[in-house]
Amino acid sequence: MVRAEKRKLPDAFISPASSLWHRIKKARWAYTFISPFYILFAIFGLYPMVLSLYLSFTRWKGVGPMEFAGLINFGLILKDKVFWQSMENGVILFFLYVPVMLFLALALAVILNSGRVKGFRLFRTLIFLPFITNMVAAGFTFQILLEKQNGLFNVLLGYLGLPGIPWLENVWWARISLSLLIIWAWLGYNMVIMLAGLQTIPRDLTEAAQVDGASPVQAFFNITVPLMRPVILFCMITSTIGSFGLFTEVSTLTRGGPVNATITPLIRIYGLAFGSYQFGYASAVAYTFFILIFVLTIIQFRLNREQE
Amino acid sequence: MSSPGKKNLTDIVLYTVLILISIFMILPFVWMLSTSFKLPEDIFGYPPRLIPQNPILSNYTFIFQEKALLRILFNTIVIALGSTLLSLFFTTLGGYGFAKFAFPSKKTLFAILLATMIIPGAVMMVPTFVIMREFGWVDKFWPLIIPGAANAFGIFFFRQYISTINDELMDAARMDGASEFGIFWRIILPIISPGMVSLGLIFFMGSWNNYLGPLIYLKSPENWTITVAINALNGGAGLTYWGPQMAMSVISLIPLLIVFLVFQRQFVEGITAGAIKG
Secondary structure (H helix, E strand, O other), X not given: OHHHHHHHOOHHHOOHHHHHXXXXXXXXXXHHHXXXXXXXXXXXXXXXXXXHHHHOOEEOOOOOOOEXXXXXXXXXXHHOHHHHHHHHHHHHHHHXXXXXXXXHHHHHHHHHHOOOOOOHHHHHHHHXXXXXXXXXXXXXXXXXXXXXXXXXXXXXXXXXXXXXXXXXXXXXXXXXXXXXXXXXXXXXHHHHXXXXXXXXXXXXXXXXXXXXXXXXXXXXXXXXXXXXXXXXXXXXXXXXXXXXXXXXXXHHHOOOOOOOOOOOHHHHHHHHHHHOXXXXXXXXXXXXXXXXXXXXXXXXXXXXXXXX | OOOHHXXXXXXXXXXXHHHHHHHHHHHHHHHHHHHOOOOHHHHOOOOOOOOOOOOOOHHHHHHHHOOOHHHHHHHHHHHHXXXXXXXXXXXXXXXXHHHHOOOOOHXXXXXHHHHHOOOOHHHHHXXXXXXXXXXXXXXOOHHHOOOOOOOHHHHHHHHHHHOOOOHHHHHHHHHOOOOHHHHHHHHHHHHOHHHHHHHHHHHHHHHHHOOHHHHHHOOOHHHOXXXXXXXXXXXXXXXXXXXXXXXXXXXXXXXXXXXXXXXXXXXXXHHHHHHHHO
């Protein structure tokens, strides 16, 4: 369309600059329509990013004078055991829940998609339901279920003749409890995405393999899983960002404890900023965290591309 | 090929897995509901009971009378509806701009839009708080409505959605002298309304369930949203109002539950559209 417009005028009359201006003027409606995003991003995205970078070189309580601190904050981060513990927890949590969750999500999606079981809609609804629940309500409900003495889970274990588990009192069990809550909340979401992905795979493929003598389990690992790679990767990347960005789940179920075993980077940053009002240091930590996550995501992408 | 006996066994295994997982999914809801009718001393009593021995309503009357639940629900609804409607307006408008117009630097502008999606907003909580304070927006609803109103995810979603619409419809309206905004409002919006339902549900849910935002910005109890109010009933060791907390949790779920059960198909479409195409 733009080209047709240009041809109407003899070339001698328009310099490149005025032609560009002409095209911009002509597209003024398009610019108006997309402008809210860029305006809001400039105020609430770009400006905070710059301000945050500036703040990370200062010592500031949030009010009063700002004190220039040079690289002191970044030096402190290197020695900040709690922050590195929170990064480590992100990695640990990732390995605790992501493989289990994604495997279950894919397996459930394959089962529901196979048409072998009745009640597709009912099961899908039931498994998806936790996803719409706010994690404040869910976190406190899990606290009640996981209570050490008379909580339902331990009492049920007792009926089976098993000893009670210190769900929220022990370092590793607290991480497992948190993983349980996350799997509960996100399994349905991942399953629904896997279901949508499965619908793009022709059913004949797995059926043909089974006619050729492959068991359903073999067909699952040799055909479905490789074809679902892009969808699994999507779920994995969102889960990576998710496990480092945990906040509500942690603050309502374990409060970061015991002894920082479940503290996450966001909990740390929030505590520094709004607990002890170290705005400068909190900004430096946030920046470091952002860069680390960014690098991690890129590595994940690269690894995946190399494998292909 | 498998024998009928083996087939039956597989079916039993599959149903068992599905039913066990479904029970695990439903159990917290059931327990929440049950606890909300229990006396304080029965909540952690032995044995744990699904049906309360002495069911009471006082947990509910307490949150309505002592904790201004109606006010809290009103706040949550205003913020959720406000941010949903405003987001729908700006994201459909932006999606339309990118889907149906050619303009200089379009590719660069779109790349910037996509790139912003990788910035986790929560990382910016300190500087954003400082800016909101400058604006005088602390303890106001605006920080929870305005910054996300023209989000990249929504614009991306609607760009995909709108690009499938035939240009002839718009050209015909232009011939008839319709304004560019008129075309958007009267022709595009009605066509994409199913997509607006899908994404509107996601926006509404995100806002309703948001905890970190209201926790940072809403200071006075009369401005709290439901998630912050549920958390506030937890007073630390030994001081938690478990019964009222579970009652408020139950109430926090009801609106989304109704919306979800009514619009389940659109909801699932909104969730999957971003994942499979992106």
